[in-house]
Amino acid sequence: MAKLHFVKKAAKDNAVVKKGESYFWWQGYRSPKRYSATRPKPSQLCNNKWATVLAAEEDFQDAVAAATDFAGLREAVDLVTSELTDFASECEEAADAVEENFPGSEQAERIRERSSNIEEFTGELEGIELEDERINCPECDGEKTCPDCEGSKKDGDEDCPECDGSGKCQTCDGTGEDEDALEAAKEELREVCFPDDPF
Ligand SMILES: [Zn+2]
Numbered sequence: 701m702a703k704l705h706f707v708k709k710a711a712k713d714n715a716v717v718k719k720g721e722s723y724f725w726w727q728g729y730r731s732p733k734r735y736s737a738t739r740p741k742p743s744q745l746c747n748n749k750w751a752t753v754l755a756a757e758e759d760f761q762d763a764v765a766a767a768t769d770f771a772g773l774r775e776a777v778d779l780v781t782s783e784l785t786d787f788a789s790e791c792e793e794a795a796d797a798v799e800e801n802f803p804g805s806e807q808a809e810r811i812r813e814r815s816s817n818i819e820e821f822t823g824e825l826e827g828i829e830l831e832d833e834r835i836n837c838p839e840c841d842g843e844k845t846c847p848d849c850e851g852s853k854k855d856g857d858e859d860c861p862e863c864d865g866s867g868k869c870q871t872c873d874g875t876g877e878d879e880d881a882l883e884a885a886k887e888e889l890r891e892v893c894f895p896d897d898p899f
């Protein structure tokens with residue numbers, strides 16, 4: 701929520717008043733400056749920023765879908781956690797601004813509710829133990845290397861026929877992870893419920 705400014709006498713004509721008249725102005729984050737001749741309502745100062753959360757959810761689902769290993773899933777979790785932590789602190793600042801301009805306003809309380817919902821959610825998300833659930837590739841037992849040539853890529857003078865000379869475990873394609881475990885973790889993350897706007 702933007703900080704509200706009051707100007708007792710306009711230095712020059714503006715969009716809402718003539719020179720010498722009083723007006724209010726405010727400017728939301730990444731928004732143009734706005735003017736009003738009368739005191740604006742809290743909702744006017746507060747554009748609906750829940751879009752931030754919806755966008756974070758989309759980014760998260762895309763990143764989860766695109767992840768090819770557990771590090772990718774961890775990145776997806778870290779990304780959405782940091783986006784939402786920023787959003788929660790913006791909400792806190794907004795609530796402070798509402799309280800400053802409209803003492804005793806119910807709106808401030810509701811914005812704080814937003815913030816605490818988000819914090820609770822990111823706490824849950826961070827609590828998902830991705831790495832601990834990792835199951836090593838049954839073929840190479842997490843070694844990532846071809847068990848036949850033990851990563852040397854060679855079978856005598858020839859390329860190792862098992863891994864085609866790549867030295868990588870073919871079952872897990874060198875990730876050392878059980879693909880099914882990754883899929884199961886993805887499924888769990890896909891089902892994570894993002895909080896709803898309490899407004
Ligand atoms: Zn393997």
Ligand SMILES: [Zn+2]
Nearest residue numbers: 846849860863
């Ligand atoms: Zn091999």
